[in-house]
Amino acid sequence: MTATCPECDAEIILTGKVLVGEIVTCPECGTELEVIDLNPPQLDLAPQEEEDWGE
Amino acid sequence: MAQSADSGNKDVTLLRQMLEIESLSGQEQELSAFLVGAMQARGFSRAYVDAAGNAIGEVGEGPRPVVLLGHIDTVPGRVPVRLENGQLYGRGAVDAKGPLAAFISATAQAGPLPGLRLVVVGAVEEEAATSKGTRAIARRFQEEGIPVACVIGEPSGWDRITVGYKGRLLADFMAEQSAGHTAGPRGGVCETAVLWWLAIQAYCNIYNVGKAALFDQLHPSLRRIHSFGDGLVERVEATAGFRVPPECDVADLRATVKEAAKAAGGRVRLYAEEMPYRAEKNTPLARAFLAAIRASGGTPAFKVKTGTSDMNVVGPAWGCPIVAYGAGDSSLDHTPDEHIVIEEYLRSIAVLAHALRGLADEKP
Numbered sequence: 001m002t003a004t005c006p007e008c009d010a011e012i013i014l015t016g017k018v019l020v021g022e023i024v025t026c027p028e029c030g031t032e033l034e035v036i037d038l039n040p041p042q043l044d045l046a047p048q049e050e051e052d053w054g055e
Numbered sequence: 056m057a058q059s060a061d062s063g064n065k066d067v068t069l070l071r072q073m074l075e076i077e078s079l080s081g082q083e084q085e086l087s088a089f090l091v092g093a094m095q096a097r098g099f100s101r102a103y104v105d106a107a108g109n110a111i112g113e114v115g116e117g118p119r120p121v122v123l124l125g126h127i128d129t130v131p132g133r134v135p136v137r138l139e140n141g142q143l144y145g146r147g148a149v150d151a152k153g154p155l156a157a158f159i160s161a162t163a164q165a166g167p168l169p170g171l172r173l174v175v176v177g178a179v180e181e182e183a184a185t186s187k188g189t190r191a192i193a194r195r196f197q198e199e200g201i202p203v204a205c206v207i208g209e210p211s212g213w214d215r216i217t218v219g220y221k222g223r224l225l226a227d228f229m230a231e232q233s234a235g236h237t238a239g240p241r242g243g244v245c246e247t248a249v250l251w252w253l254a255i256q257a258y259c260n261i262y263n264v265g266k267a268a269l270f271d272q273l274h275p276s277l278r279r280i281h282s283f284g285d286g287l288v289e290r291v292e293a294t295a296g297f298r299v300p301p302e303c304d305v306a307d308l309r310a311t312v313k314e315a316a317k318a319a320g321g322r323v324r325l326y327a328e329e330m331p332y333r334a335e336k337n338t339p340l341a342r343a344f345l346a347a348i349r350a351s352g353g354t355p356a357f358k359v360k361t362g363t364s365d366m367n368v369v370g371p372a373w374g375c376p377i378v379a380y381g382a383g384d385s386s387l388d389h390t391p392d393e394h395i396v397i398e399e400y401l402r403s404i405a406v407l408a409h410a411l412r413g414l415a416d417e418k419p
Contacts, residue, residue: 020342021341021342034345047345
């Protein structure tokens with residue numbers, strides 16, 4: 001199964017049992033991506049990571 | 056929007072009642088007993104206080120335990136409990152009675168789920184460096200079987216999921232010398248503490264070169280300094296704390312703090328060490344939360360935090376999928392203005408219930 005990186009257009013091979021919501025990393029640009037659809041396979045930028053202080 | 060933000064809502068009433076019971080670390084018995092009754096009243100199949108004093112409620116008999124681990128103790132400082140403009144004020148409203156009350160309400164709402172045993176824990180002494188309640192829970196599930204997932208009850212915001220906490224190390228410095236005249240050539244004993252602090256600060260500054268993110272930096276803080284004497288001997292004591300990032304060589308940090316103390320002419324005691332922990336994002340638990348936040352109309356994001364939580368204790372002990380989640384703004388933790396926005400609190404309950412159902416749908 002393959003999908004396209006929305007950041008750099010690289011073709012990404014998705015292996016194993018792929019799930020909606022799965023986070024993958026683009027091997028070309030290193031961006032974290034989220035599988036948002038399987039039919040056809042589609043990737044979007046993964047939820048961003050923020051910093052926060054406290055507990 | 057989950058439900059209207061009125062004070063007659065039973066989930067709001069639960070939180071308000073929890074806030075009205077003061078529960079400083081080591082003085083949680085009244086709240087533990089109250090929570091057992093509250094969980095029984097909401098149909099939990101078991102509710103009890105364990106040997107450590109934790110209030111625990113269970114729903115479902117499935118073979119896969121999911122632990123929702125909150126804490127019931129608070130730091131000191133009485134914040135009058137009141138509902139104003141859709142905001143509920145009180146000590147612990149965000150840290151962390153709000154998230155724990157949401158665990159209880161969401162678990163009751165989700166009900167027994169196929170294959171799962173939902174275990175809500177209101178742990179004691181999280182705000183103390185002992186983490187007594189959580190360490191007891193960590194040992195229990197290491198013996199009984201590791202949970203399939205764990206949610207820590209700390210404020211992340213209703214549409215955010217916390218996946219990492221820095222570690223912590225505390226250091227008490229002490230030095231003494233015979234008393235001398237300040238006009239003399241020898242420095243005062245206070246200067247030894249200053250030398251120690253400057254040396255460890257310099258070590259941290261070098262470590263932090265090129266690290267832009269706070270989460271990646273080694274952050275020192277001078278928490279206390281005190282000098283005293285009896286006319287014959289003068290002494291100085293100081294306490295420093297370190298917020299430790301995941302990549303830090305803690306053994307090297309410990310050695311540096313000790314060597315700096317010796318070089319300054321004092322000695323040091325290291326304690327309250329918690330290892331940093333960064334959770335895996337690619338888990339059934341994280342996926343369930345992402346889906347649940349979107350289903351409630353939110354745009355989810357992950358968070359990493361510069362403080363510590365019970366994730367630092369059970370994360371390494373269990374190694375299971377783990378996140379921290381809870382309504383509220385953590386910048387209000389420990390402040391006189393501590394409050395939770397009722398609308399956000401109710402949304403977090405809807406998200407939690409949705410996430411628990413989603414987790415049950417994931418096949419093991």
